[in-house]
Amino acid sequence: MTPIEFRMIPVADLVDHPQNPRDDLGDPQKLAELANDIADNGNTEALHVFPIKEGPDAGKFLLVAGHRRTAAARLGNVEELYCRLRPDLDSLDKQLETMLRENTHREGITPINEAKAIQAMLECEGMSVKKVAKRIHRSETFIRSRSALVKLPESAKHAIDHGLMTLEQSQVFDDFADDEEATAELTRNAGTKDWAYTVNRLRGIRERAFKTAASEQLVKDLGIKTITSQQAYSSTKYVRDYDREKIPAERITAGQVAVISHTGDLEWYDVKAAGAKKKLTEEEIADKKRLQDISAGLEQAEALWNEFLESKIRDAAGHFDRPEDAPAVLALRKTMFDGYRATHDKAARALGIPLVRGTGVTSSDVESVEAAIGKLKLLQLAYLHAHLHLTRGELHKPSTWDVSGSWEKAALEEFLANRKEVFGYDITAFEQEAIDYWAAKAESGNQDDEEDDEEDYDDDDDA
Template sequence: MNATFQELHIDQLVIHAKNVRNDVGIVTDLANSITEQGILQPLVVAPAIAGEGYTIIAGHRRYAAAKLANVDSLPCVIREDLDTEPKQLVAMLVENTQRADLTPVEEASAYQTILEFGDAFNVKTVAKATGRSQSHVRKRLLLTKLNEDAKVRLEEQTLNVDQALVLVDFAADEAATERLLAAAAQSPREFAFRVEAETRKRDLPGKLAALESELKEAGAKYVPESELYSGKYTKIYENEDNELTTAQHVAAGDLASIDRNWGRLSWYSKPSKAAKAKVELTEEEQEAKRRDAELSAALDIAHAIRAEHIKQVIASPPEGAADEALYRLLVRQLHSHVNLFAEITGRHPDSESDHQGIKAALADMTVEQMALLLHLAERSQEDELLKLWAWDAGDYRHSWYGGPKAWIEDLGSVYHYELSAVEQEVLDHFQQLHDARLAEVAAEELEEGEDDDA
């Protein structure tokens, strides 16, 4: 690096035509500071590529504040080695990307400008020069595809980077972009819903083509569009609820219907003679059915959004979420096990329906204690273990999930309980009975076999 220090007159300094920062912000306080104490940190400049003077590489805010404070000369570090526009732009980018107030749009624009200088610059070289990851640079470059409205929202921080990257996928569709921006202004949930809806709408032509091709190949027949909501036809299956193949439906004589607004395939049974004789639905009733179908499709999108949200919450639980989940499960379980709750915790709610009393008592417990208490309320078979049959593993009542046999196993694996001599004696007693019975059956079978041979 070839650098020298020199005081330069403010008229010798010029802002680079492709300056990374679009706005230096309000510099009044900085100007006042310069008036009182001078410029404490020198600007970084380079010889102008065209004409005389020096191009500012770093220090645009100090330059603007100095002009406001009527300062004539500024301390500068002159970088003689920055003798080409690409070098100067990279240097400005490196300096500015270390600043927290550089906006994503400004950063994206700078990366794009550098790449336009030629083959010597690519994502890898830009990432290396700026100390960013290649993934970060690629994502920022995607932001250059946004329309001006989206860029302004991103600058104003009414749209976050993650939402902006989603909008990039719809950059070619202005109408979809506007709908997504409107949804983003409402709430994250509305934005997620609209993204799912727009994604399905975008993918709809391909989905419809695939469905139509499959139905044509199978020789399927359709429900007449004019009679779809007439009441003559009974819906059998819809989309993933279907357990039959298209060929099986066709073989059964079922009729297909494709909702071309959502790409939903439904199957209907042929109307019977009785159905044909049935009074047809009025136009109002048919319209109500159409509305129900639209709402059902919208709920399908809402379901997808909820599923993704729940997955994210489980992957990275918010603070207090686990406690609240255990609270709610325990309150539901323990309102019918009040005596057990009182015995374990030493606190007794006012009544079996006193959810708040139980929840207040649970607040003093750790997550580990609540988890064990929930397991106890859900799985305990202590009342059954007072009965002799419960210790007989061969009893038919052990076949249901969570029965006494499973509870005995849980006592050992969860509660680290070792069976007493009496309990083991009971288990051994029943085991001996079963062994004896098996021996008797084996002897009877052997005897029958000998009689057949004779």
């Protein structure tokens, strides 16, 4: 057995271990107090050092335990410290083991620092999870979980070490290890108030993707006839079947069709037997043709409006912000997407940003839009904010211009007034034609009701 040797060693001959798990010396005030105590009384607890035999530091001593006490001694200009020589610590794994066991009982070592040291031990020759666990008196599960932390993004490591994220929360990164886009979004939101929302949203996207893929495969394997959700919801021909007990084979035999819903699940519909097709009158044919013409015109009108809006925001780049504008700029950016109308895809179209094709607006789309918004000046932000909160969407649909109801009329008038007042944009001939069409339809309906009432009145007199 090697005899235990203690000696006083000059502080100048003590070399910090390059893989010391503890990279934070703690509270500077407490370190100063420790420095004064060591200067007055010396160090009563011996440092553990390994004699260096080779290399540029030959003849000096590698610190294994006592880095904080050594730092305090340097701060207090102490010349030498009481040390225990540990020639038995002649390999990195032995030194890491000693440092880990030492720091387990002291404040200051963070989960990430501990993880780095454990990973370094695992990488030593002949080491395994089982051996490391035994040597530092930890469970194998603990060793595996700590080792996994090393692979986390730096933002997540920072959040863990500063108490902004729990170790359990960090395990979410494992779930999305194969998804670079999701990992990037998790990294941006690690330790923020949006963490839980981000995790739930990404899990929802992944779950929908899995369900959609499974539904598509089932459709392919069984030859299921499908329709779009728009067909299902806009036609009385299809009737939803909510019976969950039926198996797909029964439904196919019954002639049902399916919709792959936004959640990825299959929705099943009975198909009503087609009745005799009603022959349209000349008046109905003319009305249908006019509605088609109006729809085509509204497509052009919406394209013109979007082009005008994009150029309006682009031209406002010539506006120069003043220092006193900073609060207004910040307020507009923070409230840009408040409210149900203010969506990232709507903003993308106004800014001329192409969306990534796929289901919904992806995190890449969101990142591109918010990055573009971050470069906008005050006037540009004001125009975009007004567009998202005051203007309407789906201007290409004839039904958008239906003012038969008092609420619809008020909402449309408000939109047109806002667009005129804020952007100086007048109603187009295509849009006015759509309004006139619905007004005429409403007037015609009212006249028919009045004629029916008159007929009922005459019948009462005859009686």
